[in-house]
Structure formats: C-alpha cells, structure tokens
Amino acid sequence: MHLNSCQSLISILAFSLMMLAGCNSSSSSDTGSTDNGSTDTGSTDTGSTDTGSTDTGSTGTASSAEALNVDNFVAGALASAEIEDCTLSDGTETTCYRIEAAGKAQGQTIGPFCPRTTSSTAAETGIWISADSTAQVYDADGDFILNLANLYNDTAWNGLHNDDGSVNVTLTEAACDGAAQPNVEDQYKYHCVECSTDYLDDGAIAGTYVIPVTPTPADTTSSVAATVGVALNGSELSGPAPVDAILANYTIAAFDDCGGHINLHQGYHYHAATGCTEVGAQDDGHAGLIGYAMDGYGIYGMKDADGNEESLDECRGTTDDTRGYHYHAASAGENMFIGCNHGKTVATTTAGGPPGGGPPNGGPNGTAPTR
Amino acid sequence: MTLEFNFIRRSLVLLSYSLTLSVTPSHAHSGSPLGVAWSTCDGKPKSQACEYKGFHGERYIGTCQVMANNMLCVRNQPIEYPEKASTDAAETHTEEVKEIAEIVVEKSEKEAATESISEDSLD
Numbered sequence: 001m002h003l004n005s006c007q008s009l010i011s012i013l014a015f016s017l018m019m020l021a022g023c024n025s026s027s028s029s030d031t032g033s034t035d036n037g038s039t040d041t042g043s044t045d046t047g048s049t050d051t052g053s054t055d056t057g058s059t060g061t062a063s064s065a066e067a068l069n070v071d072n073f074v075a076g077a078l079a080s081a082e083i084e085d086c087t088l089s090d091g092t093e094t095t096c097y098r099i100e101a102a103g104k105a106q107g108q109t110i111g112p113f114c115p116r117t118t119s120s121t122a123a124e125t126g127i128w129i130s131a132d133s134t135a136q137v138y139d140a141d142g143d144f145i146l147n148l149a150n151l152y153n154d155t156a157w158n159g160l161h162n163d164d165g166s167v168n169v170t171l172t173e174a175a176c177d178g179a180a181q182p183n184v185e186d187q188y189k190y191h192c193v194e195c196s197t198d199y200l201d202d203g204a205i206a207g208t209y210v211i212p213v214t215p216t217p218a219d220t221t222s223s224v225a226a227t228v229g230v231a232l233n234g235s236e237l238s239g240p241a242p243v244d245a246i247l248a249n250y251t252i253a254a255f256d257d258c259g260g261h262i263n264l265h266q267g268y269h270y271h272a273a274t275g276c277t278e279v280g281a282q283d284d285g286h287a288g289l290i291g292y293a294m295d296g297y298g299i300y301g302m303k304d305a306d307g308n309e310e311s312l313d314e315c316r317g318t319t320d321d322t323r324g325y326h327y328h329a330a331s332a333g334e335n336m337f338i339g340c341n342h343g344k345t346v347a348t349t350t351a352g353g354p355p356g357g358g359p360p361n362g363g364p365n366g367t368a369p370t371r
Numbered sequence: 372m373t374l375e376f377n378f379i380r381r382s383l384v385l386l387s388y389s390l391t392l393s394v395t396p397s398h399a400h401s402g403s404p405l406g407v408a409w410s411t412c413d414g415k416p417k418s419q420a421c422e423y424k425g426f427h428g429e430r431y432i433g434t435c436q437v438m439a440n441n442m443l444c445v446r447n448q449p450i451e452y453p454e455k456a457s458t459d460a461a462e463t464h465t466e467e468v469k470e471i472a473e474i475v476v477e478k479s480e481k482e483a484a485t486e487s488i489s490e491d492s493l494d
Contacts, residue, residue: 240438240439242439244406311448314434314436315445334431336443339433339438339445
C-alpha cells in the first residue's frame with residue numbers, strides 16, 4: 001500500500017511536470033510586451049519655450065469639475081497660490097492662479113540615479129531609456145552600463161566604466177554643470193550624468209506657474225511647451241527629453257525610479273510618469289491625479305485601477321462626468337506626458353518668470369523653464 | 372507516512388507554482404521605440420494618423436503632434452499587444468494545470484488517509 005501511494009505520487013508529479021513543461025514552451029514566444037506603463041521618458045526638455053501655439057477664438061465653458069483645485073496639491077508643495085487677472089494666448093481676459101511651487105517633490109525621496117559601479121543593483125540606481133528603434137526603459141544598474149556597447153552597437157560606450165568596475169558619474173557641481181547641458185564639456189563625455197539637490201539653494205528651484213483657474217477649451221489644440229505642467233508635489237512636469245542629443249555625447253541622464261532628474265536650471269523635474277506622482281487618488285477606480293497642465297486641465301495616470309487604458313483624443317485627453325475634460329499621461333517609455341494642449345494657455349508675457357537663464361535645451365541638458 | 376506524504380505534496384505544489392512563475396511574461400523591459408515614434412511622423416502634417424511598432428511587436432497608434440519643434444507620433448489608443456491572446460491562453464493553461472494538480476493531490480491525500488486507517492485497523 002505504501003508503494004502504491006508512492007507510485008501514485010510519482011505519476012502525479014510526472015503528469016504535472018509534463019503539463020507545466022507544455023505551458024512553458026507554449027509561452028516562450030510571448031515574453032514580451034507587457035508593458036505596464038511606466039517608464040516614461042524623460043525628457044530633457046528641448047528648447048521650445050513657447051507656451052503653445054495659437055489657440056484662437058475661445059469658446060466653451062469649463063465645468064467646475066475641471067477647475068484647478070489647489071487643495072489637491074501635497075501639503076508643503078506650494079509656497080503660495082494666488083488668483084490674479086491674466087490674458088490667455090488668444091487675448092481672452094480671465095483669472096489665473098499664480099502658483100509658486102517649492103519644486104521639492106514634496107513627499108517623495110529624490111534619487112538614486114546613476115550606478116557607482118558595474119555591480120550596482122537596480123535598487124541602488126534609477127532608470128534610463130534607449131533612443132533607437134528598440135528603445136526601452138531600463139534599470140540603470142551596473143549590468144546596464146556593461147551592456148551599453150551592445151545596446152547602442154558602439155564599443156565607445158565602454159568608456160563609461162573603468163577596469164576597476166567603477167562607473168564615471170558626475171559627482172560634483174562642476175561636473176553636473178559641465179555635463180547637464182547641450183554642449184557637454186569633453187571631460188564629461190562618457191559619464192552617467194546626475195546632479196544633487198545640494199547644488200541648489202534650499203535644495204530646490206522654486207517654480208512659478210500661471211494657470212487658468214478654470215480651463216477653457218481652445219478652438220484648435222496647441223503644442224505643449226518645455227514645461228508641460230506642475231505635479232501635485234510641486235515639481236515640474238517637463239516635455240520630452242532630447243535623448244538623442246544626450247546619447248550623442250556618450251552620456252546618459254538617468255532618471256530616478258519616479259521618472260525625474262535634476263539640473264541646475266530647473267531643479268528636480270519629471271520626464272516620465274512611473275506611478276510615484278499619482279498621488280491624487282480617485283474614489284471611482286479612475287487613475288490618480290498627477291498634476292495640472294499649463295492649460296489648467298488635470299493630468300492623470302495612464303491606467304485605471306483595473307489596469308485598463310481608454311481611447312483618447314489627440315492630446316491624450318478625454319471627458320467624464322466626474323472630472324470633465326482631463327488628460328492621461330503616456331507610458332514612461334513614450335517620452336511625453338500629454339500630446340498637446342486642449343485648452344488655452346496663458347500668454348507668454350504673463351506666464352510667470354523662469355528662475356533664471358539656461359542653455360537652450362532642457363534636461364539635465366535643459367532649459368530654464370518657461371512656465 | 373503522513374509526514375512523508377505532506378512533504379511530497381508540498382514539494383509538488385511548490386514546484387507547480389515555481390514553474391507557473393517561469394511562464395509569466397517579463398515586465399522588465401517596457402516602452403516604445405522612441406526613434407520610430409519621431410521618424411514615423413517625418414514630413415507629415417499635424418494631426419495625421421500615425422502608428423509604429425514597439426520592441427515586442429506591440430502597436431502604438433495615434434496622431435502626429437508638434438513636440439519640441441519636431442513631429443512626434445502621440446499615441447491616443449491603448450497599446451495593442453499582439454501576443455496578449457497567447458499570454459492569456461498560457462495563463463489559463465497554467466491555472467488548469469494547478470487545478471488538476473490540486474485535485475489529484477487531494478484525491479491522493481484521501482487515499483493515503485484511508486490507507487492509514489486500514490493499516491491502523493490491521494495493527
């Protein structure tokens with residue numbers, strides 16, 4: 001009887017193995033796609049400082065659900081939010097919030113970014129995206145550094161690490177400044193570029209955002225500017241990163257796992273939505289609120305609580321009864337948050353001042369924000 | 372014998388789950404091919420439909436929009452995963468295997484219990 005039990009169990013085991021082996025083999029071809037959205041992009045804002053082009057002829061009224069609600073911001077994220085008169089890009093006179101954001105990513109731990117050695121693990125580092133036709137979001141760990149030459153099909157990328165396993169990282173303010181710009185100084189090529197909030201006064205660069213109190217749909221959509229909007233934690237949501245330009249200098253400008261990084265002109269800012277910034281929880285299973293675009297409409301995460309996406313308009317927006325018109329951020333790997341401005345933005349002359357001049361391209365190779 | 376049986380049963384369940392994990396698609400790499408997202412809109416006017424394929428064959432469908440002074444294909448439809456159907460099938464298959472394994476184990480456990488009672492009665 002004992003023997004029979006063993007035989008039975010052996011048969012079960014063999015049967016299970018056969019079945020599972022079948023599973024394994026049948027799934028071997030579908031290991032891929034499963035992106036859950038997150039890696040986005042980053043951007044190193046390129047240049048353009050217009051607040052969008054042209055919205056003419058305003059019409060339409062926004063529902064109260066669409067109105068910017070400063071109570072949605074994380075406590076401590078804003079220094080102030082005052083309502084003032086403003087002029088939209090089509091000449092419409094209205095009222096806007098002048099939001100003074102601390103720029104500290106309130107409630108979030110900033111970093112880490114670059115690996116220090118080729119043994120650094122994903123937990124010790126941030127993320128990066130490729131820019132060729134196989135672009136992906138990668139953990140910027142030691143293995144990633146070792147694989148760069150293969151990834152970009154260029155052995156010059158081996159220059160980022162040394163025989164002793166160390167990785168070239170911009171670890172000083174001078175190095176950060178020399179590398180986090182369009183014309184990377186020669187000595188900082190072949191580096192993983194990262195900057196520290198220690199280089200910034202009070203650990204951050206405050207930003208001013210002038211955003212319509214109540215968004216107004218434009219007759220025609222307009223292109224997003226270098227500054228897409230402001231996150232609820234008070235840091236900037238930036239436009240696409242010029243990844244090609246960064247790679248051309250044999251540098252990578254690693255983001256932290258929340259999709260942000262630092263330069264001396266914008267401070268800490270986001271190029272990708274990886275989930276960290278969805279702090280505005282919704283009661284109905286809708287994706288969380290990330291922040292507000294410069295036209296005043298809310299930007300939410302890509303997927304709802306069930307992991308579903310919906311069809312959107314060309315700006316990546318949609319409308320529902322609860323939120324009115326709103327945007328959904330793209331996946332982290334798509335190098336953008338939204339596709340265009342659905343609403344009218346504030347005319348440049350009243351859009352609030354950037355904190356200081358910077359190189360024409362953002363980034364860490366970036367621009368001083370026009371907000 | 373009961374201890375021995377439990378050990379084998381637990382090993383079987385653990386093995387099943389371990390193998391189940393091995394057939395779960397990797398989430399390590401995700402994203403869109405940035406270069407293609409830009410080049411696919413070269414020479415196209417704003418708002419024109421565009422589409423490109425990602426690293427794993429997924430489809431990104433949207434329209435061309437001005438981004439950083441260039442045209443970029445901005446996706447506005449959910450990402451389409453061509454292999455989703457086969458992934459679902461694999462997951463369903465795995466669930467079936469787990470269910471079968473658990474049923475068989477339960478049956479064997481009952482048999483073992485019956486045998487144990489019989490042995491005890493013989494003693």
